[in-house]
Amino acid sequence: MAVQVSGLVVRFGAVTAVDGVDLSVGRGQAVALAGRNGAGKSTTLRVLAGALPPASGSVVVAGHDVARDPLAVKRATGYCPDVGGLIPRATPWEHLQLSARLRGLAPGSWEQRARDLLERFDLADATDRVTTGFSHGMGRRLSVVLAALHEPAVLLLDEPFDGVDPLGVDATLGLIADLRAQGGAVVVSTHLIDLAVRACDEAVVLRAGRVVARTAASDLGGQAGAEHYRSLLA
Numbered sequence: 367m368a369v370q371v372s373g374l375v376v377r378f379g380a381v382t383a384v385d386g387v388d389l390s391v392g393r394g395q396a397v398a399l400a401g402r403n404g405a406g407k408s409t410t411l412r413v414l415a416g417a418l419p420p421a422s423g424s425v426v427v428a429g430h431d432v433a434r435d436p437l438a439v440k441r442a443t444g445y446c447p448d449v450g451g452l453i454p455r456a457t458p459w460e461h462l463q464l465s466a467r468l469r470g471l472a473p474g475s476w477e478q479r480a481r482d483l484l485e486r487f488d489l490a491d492a493t494d495r496v497t498t499g500f501s502h503g504m505g506r507r508l509s510v511v512l513a514a515l516h517e518p519a520v521l522l523l524d525e526p527f528d529g530v531d532p533l534g535v536d537a538t539l540g541l542i543a544d545l546r547a548q549g550g551a552v553v554v555s556t557h558l559i560d561l562a563v564r565a566c567d568e569a570v571v572l573r574a575g576r577v578v579a580r581t582a583a584s585d586l587g588g589q590a591g592a593e594h595y596r597s598l599l600a
Contacts, residue, residue, distance in 0.1 A: 368393050368520050368551030374423035376409050383409045385575040396552040398562035401572035402599050407555040408448050411524050415445035428519040444518035446509040448525045454498045458489055458508050469516050483511045487537045502529040510538055521545055524555045539565055559595055563587040571598050
């Protein structure tokens with residue numbers, strides 16, 4: 367398994383944000399974390415990315431224990447957070463240079479992939495513009511590009527479709543498909559169920575920090591699926 371989570375608990379003071387979540391994602395698989403705001407989706411992804419320690423439970427990502435070796439987890443994953451993560455006065459290319467340096471990518475090994483990703487996500491014309499003036503959708507697209515630059519073993523995308531136009535959505539869906547074809551694992555947090563169905567083959571529905579359903583993503587598609595999904599959130 368690329369991701370194996372058992373009994374994950376995360377607390378912020380007296381608040382339990384994630385309460386006993388189990389999750390498994392195989393190589394070549396994409397799983398959607400679905401649920402309302404505050405369900406625990408983003409918190410779970412932060413733990414998987416090695417950015418937040420669990421209060422209890424076992425979390426192994428790409429063979430590395432998150433609690434024991436969060437740095438190895440960070441190296442093995444690509445993480446697109448739901449908000450933030452961009453430097454306002456830096457350009458996309460400067461973001462990519464910094465990411466490559468922090469990940470120890472050799473000069474000459476990443477530049478062409480970076481250019482291809484910028485072109486694919488319709489950011490090539492903005493390569494040398496500071497991100498201060500970027501729209502929300504442009505920022506989302508750049509965050510996905512940064513997460514995918516090093517072709518991670520596990521790609522973690524938190525609300526990657528939020529505010530993104532159809533071309534950006536298609537680029538993200540294509541990137542997910544490509545990574546899966548290479549044996550990578552993907553976890554997508556989203557409240558846009560129709561896109562979760564297109565991107566993933568399994569969905570895990572969270573409510574108040576707990577798993578309330580595990581199902582084929584296709585079971586949440588269409589009118590009947592949408593009604594079933596709403597019933598799970600009630």
